[in-house]
Amino acid sequence: MQDCTHYRGKPYKDLTLEDLVGVEFATIEEVEKFYSSYSLAKGFSMRKHRLDKNRAGTLVTRRDLVCSKEGMREESVKKDAKDSSGHNSNKKRCRGTRRVSRENCPAILIA
Secondary structure, three states: OOOOOEEOOEEHHHOOHHHHOOOOOOOHHHHHHHHHHHHHHHOOOEEEEEEEEOOOOOOEEEEEEEEOOOOOOOOOOOOOOEOOOOOEOOOOOOOOOOOOOOOOOOOEEEO
């Protein structure tokens, strides 16, 4: 069983870029497990972002793992369409604004 607080004998929180240069993983799942543990030790959580596969769709050629606060939320387009009685024609209920969860965090691991 792999220790989830240490990588190659060093605590995740103390890892530096030099410790990770040249590191190779056998599977994408190993990369995801490593980055999940690393990000939590560094004080942020990660999410899976981009996934590219070969033409046959059988082999992962690229996987981007990013900070959960990466990017900015797209602005929603509010429809002001009114029907003949002056009511909103949208059948969906209007909801309050969401809290800000994206802050353009630059943390990324590309495998």
